[in-house]
Amino acid sequence: MLRRLEAASQRYLTPCGDGHVVWRAWGAGSPLVLLHGGTGSWRHWVLNIEALAQRHLVLVPDLPGMGESSLLPSGGDIWTIAAVVANGIDALLGAGADYDLVGFSFGAVVAGHVATASPGRVRSLTFVGAGGLGLSRSPIPYVKVRDKMGATRLEAHRQNLSALMFADPARIDDLALEIQAFNSDHARVFSGDVMTPAALRDILERRNIECPLRVVYGERDAIAWPYLQEREDFFRAVRPDVDFRLIEGVGHWVTYEAAERFNSLLECLLQ
Numbered sequence: 001m002l003r004r005l006e007a008a009s010q011r012y013l014t015p016c017g018d019g020h021v022v023w024r025a026w027g028a029g030s031p032l033v034l035l036h037g038g039t040g041s042w043r044h045w046v047l048n049i050e051a052l053a054q055r056h057l058v059l060v061p062d063l064p065g066m067g068e069s070s071l072l073p074s075g076g077d078i079w080t081i082a083a084v085v086a087n088g089i090d091a092l093l094g095a096g097a098d099y100d101l102v103g104f105s106f107g108a109v110v111a112g113h114v115a116t117a118s119p120g121r122v123r124s125l126t127f128v129g130a131g132g133l134g135l136s137r138s139p140i141p142y143v144k145v146r147d148k149m150g151a152t153r154l155e156a157h158r159q160n161l162s163a164l165m166f167a168d169p170a171r172i173d174d175l176a177l178e179i180q181a182f183n184s185d186h187a188r189v190f191s192g193d194v195m196t197p198a199a200l201r202d203i204l205e206r207r208n209i210e211c212p213l214r215v216v217y218g219e220r221d222a223i224a225w226p227y228l229q230e231r232e233d234f235f236r237a238v239r240p241d242v243d244f245r246l247i248e249g250v251g252h253w254v255t256y257e258a259a260e261r262f263n264s265l266l267e268c269l270l271q
Contacts, residue, residue, distance in 0.1 A: 001175060005049055014061075014088035019070025021088050023061045027053025030123075031099035032270070033089060034060045035107030035114075037129070037253075038191040041067030043179040044104055047259035052266070056100075059092060061085060063110065065189025067182075078195040082113035089114075089121075100270055102126040104255060105223070106191045109200045115209050126214040126269060127200075128262075129221050129252045131191070134198025135234060136227040140164050145184055157181055167220035167251035176256060204238045214243040214269045216262070218254035243269060 005026070013020040024042050026049050034052075036044035042060040052058050062069040064081055072080050093099060101122045103111030108130035115122040140163050143156040157180045162169040166176075196202070203209070215235050217224055224231055228246065235242045245265060250257040 001046060002043065002178070005046060012092055014084075014091045016064050016070045016084050016088075017073040017076070021061050021064060021070070021084060022068040023059055023088060023092060025060075025092070026050070026058045027056055029056045031093055031097065032056035032058050033099050033101050034058060035085070035101070035103040035110050036060070036063060036066070037105030037107050038131075039066065039187040040104075040106070040183045041179075041186065043067075043182060044107075044253070045255060046175070046179060048255050048263055048266075051259075051263040055267070056270075059089070059099075061088060063107070063189075066187050068186070071188060072194075076194065078109060078113055078199050079117070081110055081194060082117050085110060086114050086118050086121075089118075097121070098123045100124045100126070102128065102266065103130070104128040105131050105252065106195075108132070109191070109195055112200045112203050112209065115211060116203050116206075119208070119210070122211045124212045124214065124270065125209065126216065126266065128216045129218065129223065129254060130200060130215065130231075131223055132195060132198065132200030133231065133234060134196075134201045135230050137223050138225070138227075140222055154181070157184065161253075164222050165251055165253035166257055167218060167249060168257070171257050176253075201234070204235075207238060209239075212243070213239050213241070214245070216245045216247065216254065216265065218250040218252060218257065219246045219248045220250060221252045221254070223252055245269075 009024040012023040041062045064072045108127035109132035115125050143159045145156045
């Protein structure tokens with residue numbers, strides 16, 4: 001599937017420091033920008049792109065310092081990332097064009113900052129498994145990967161997917177492991193390097209994001225369980241008109257673990 005998607009995409013480069021952000025595009029129609037999670041790449045959306053590209057021009061970058069994209073300039077932070085992404089969207093769509101914006105996990109934090117920096121451009125904003133809220137969360141036991149090789153390294157990836165990304169370890173297939181391995185090997189920027197633990201909360205509390213806001217979590221999202229009600233209460237306090245949804249029985253990587261349900265839900269939210 002990865003090879004088929006890559007072959008079907010259009011590849012674009014936009015500036016990032018001394019290098020480039022690598023973008024991929026599929027389909028045609030109203031523009032839809034998808035921002036992947038931390039230590040990720042466009043591959044986080046592998047089970048969503050084809051369905052969404054039936055009605056949309058789907059644009060997906062590798063965020064700076066992840067996947068195939070270049071590092072940020074020295075000292076860059078979350079606002080720098082947002083500016084690089086927003087400028088890239090302008091270059092690809094044309095200044096003044098509007099678009100729907102969806103961010104997963106760390107990508108939700110970036111999306112919130114892009115929307116703040118681009119008033120009037122973002123038609124709708126959807127957060128999926130949003131982090132950066134400074135709210136209660138349980139510790140997640142990660143396994144170190146980069147000191148391991150072969151089958152031991154693969155098992156470490158499986159353990160990390162089980163701890164963070166999936167509610168049901170039985171759903172961790174070869175494709176998920178391949179994506180996790182690529183993303184881990186190519187990550188040079190980590191969310192904690194460029195943002196505070198409450199980076200998204202801080203901008204939402206300013207209440208200057210005026211576009212429709214949708215929030216989606218997996219019911220067993222490891223970064224939110226068992227504190228989902230706290231998150232819903234927060235979003236309803238800062239945006240009483242928020243459309244807050246849970247997808248039952250799945251974890252943090254809801255776009256993969258429940259791809260068909262997520263794709264159907266997102267299409268409904270975008271109408």
